Amino acid sequence: MGPSAVPETSHAGSPTWVAAAVSDDAFTLEQASLARFWTFVGYRSDIPNHGDWFTTTLGSASIFIQREKERIVAFENRCAHRFYPLRTSPRGNGPIVCGFHHWRYDADGRAIGVPKSNDMFGAKPADLCKSLNGLEVATCGDLIFARRPAPERGETLEDFLGDAYALVAALSMPRAKPIRIVQDVAAHWKFLHHISLDDYHLVAVHPSTFGKKGYLKPETVRYVRFGRHSAFFDSADDVCLRDVSAACAQGRFQPATYLIVNIFPNFLISLYRAPDVFGSTHWYASAIRYRAVARDRTLVESRLYPTTFETPQRGVSRTLRPVIDRIMPSIVAIVARRIMREDNAICAGLQSTAHQIDGDQMLGRFERRIGWFEEAYARALEGGPGASDNHDEGR
Numbered sequence: 244m245g246p247s248a249v250p251e252t253s254h255a256g257s258p259t260w261v262a263a264a265v266s267d268d269a270f271t272l273e274q275a276s277l278a279r280f281w282t283f284v285g286y287r288s289d290i291p292n293h294g295d296w297f298t299t300t301l302g303s304a305s306i307f308i309q310r311e312k313e314r315i316v317a318f319e320n321r322c323a324h325r326f327y328p329l330r331t332s333p334r335g336n337g338p339i340v341c342g343f344h345h346w347r348y349d350a351d352g353r354a355i356g357v358p359k360s361n362d363m364f365g366a367k368p369a370d371l372c373k374s375l376n377g378l379e380v381a382t383c384g385d386l387i388f389a390r391r392p393a394p395e396r397g398e399t400l401e402d403f404l405g406d407a408y409a410l411v412a413a414l415s416m417p418r419a420k421p422i423r424i425v426q427d428v429a430a431h432w433k434f435l436h437h438i439s440l441d442d443y444h445l446v447a448v449h450p451s452t453f454g455k456k457g458y459l460k461p462e463t464v465r466y467v468r469f470g471r472h473s474a475f476f477d478s479a480d481d482v483c484l485r486d487v488s489a490a491c492a493q494g495r496f497q498p499a500t501y502l503i504v505n506i507f508p509n510f511l512i513s514l515y516r517a518p519d520v521f522g523s524t525h526w527y528a529s530a531i532r533y534r535a536v537a538r539d540r541t542l543v544e545s546r547l548y549p550t551t552f553e554t555p556q557r558g559v560s561r562t563l564r565p566v567i568d569r570i571m572p573s574i575v576a577i578v579a580r581r582i583m584r585e586d587n588a589i590c591a592g593l594q595s596t597a598h599q600i601d602g603d604q605m606l607g608r609f610e611r612r613i614g615w616f617e618e619a620y621a622r623a624l625e626g627g628p629g630a631s632d633n634h635d636e637g638r
């Protein structure tokens with residue numbers, strides 16, 4: 244979507260790219276369409292034991308993710324009897340039993356326990372053939388992705404993440420307990436995702452951190468487009484994402500620069516250097532999900548942590564590393580919170596005038612990834628929630 248493109252108008256009267264921020268109907272349609280794509284929904288390490296579960300959302304639907312021995316399963320969070328939510332708290336452990344009439348489900352979502360089944364329904368549970376709505380689940384490193392079943396599309400999560408798969412997997416692994424930050428922002432999720440794809444705002448919005456040294460130099464900005472996704476490497480050297488991922492898969496990746504990988508539609512993971520301590524370098528990662536709650540409300544769910552990438556450690560720094568791993572995340576979190584608050588304020592501002600938007604965004608050189616994202620978004624929404632997606636995305 245270039246600067247001179249004529250915007251298409253949605254049924255809500257806004258240009259299609261912003262309609263879901265303005266109209267509740269367009270937001271519902273957007274969320275239903277995006278739920279067909281692999282979407283980051285949580286962390287494997289949050290459900291380490293058999294029976295552990297947590298609730299979250301996919302599109303606009305409440306879902307729960309559960310560990311069943313070595314398997315991770317996910318279901319829409321509603322009973323097959325009369326649709327009561329099966330999980331009514333953020334996390335827990337235990338079998339799937341509805342609190343309304345005590346129907347019980349197995350790990351495949353089949354109703355296997357129905358109190359007084361013959362008396363009430365004239366059949367045994369197995370003959371009632373009632374099941375939960377299951378979701379497809381796949382993992383990459385510590386990350387869990389889910390999507391609504393899409394039998395017509397054979398795209399695995401590995402296909403979906405493409406050349407970034409092994410890099411994302413490596414980045415997702417914390418070396419020490421992560422710090423979690425959740426911020427509730429009065430803005431459509433796309434404004435937040437856009438600002439994470441924007442390297443032009445740093446001086447104006449983050450003057451004391453990212454923008455402290457002025458504008459980025461074009462010769463050290465390396466953008467990579469892969470599938471529906473994109474990445475930015477702050478590097479003077481050319482970057483081959485496939486090579487970076489191969490190095491990660493072989494455990495020989497040595498971080499050298501800031502990088503960020505934005506995974507369509509609403510997830511990102513970035514790698515950055517924390518302040519050096521006693522001459523040793525510490526590389527941290529932030530994983531952020533922009534979880535859509537309403538057309539004008541997003542939960543920004545972040546996790547930040549020291550990565551497992553090994554950097555040479557000497558003497559005192561090696562000895563102090565466990566201590567630094569305990570203290571440094573809190574220091575990094577102070578800065579991260581400030582940066583996010585600065586971005587959030589801009590996005591809330593954009594939301595306040597979203598209904599007045601009547602054209603395309605004018606995207607400069609350091610904003611080109613927003614255009615790539617919007618192309619993928621437009622294709623994802625083409626034809627609505629039931630559409631197949633056979634388009635080849637540009638590289």
Ligand code: FES
Pocket residue numbers: 322323324325326327341342343344345346
């Ligand atoms: S609604 Fe779940 S058992 Fe009745």
Ligand SMILES: [Fe+2]
Pocket residue numbers: 438439444448449582586
């Ligand atoms: Fe920012």
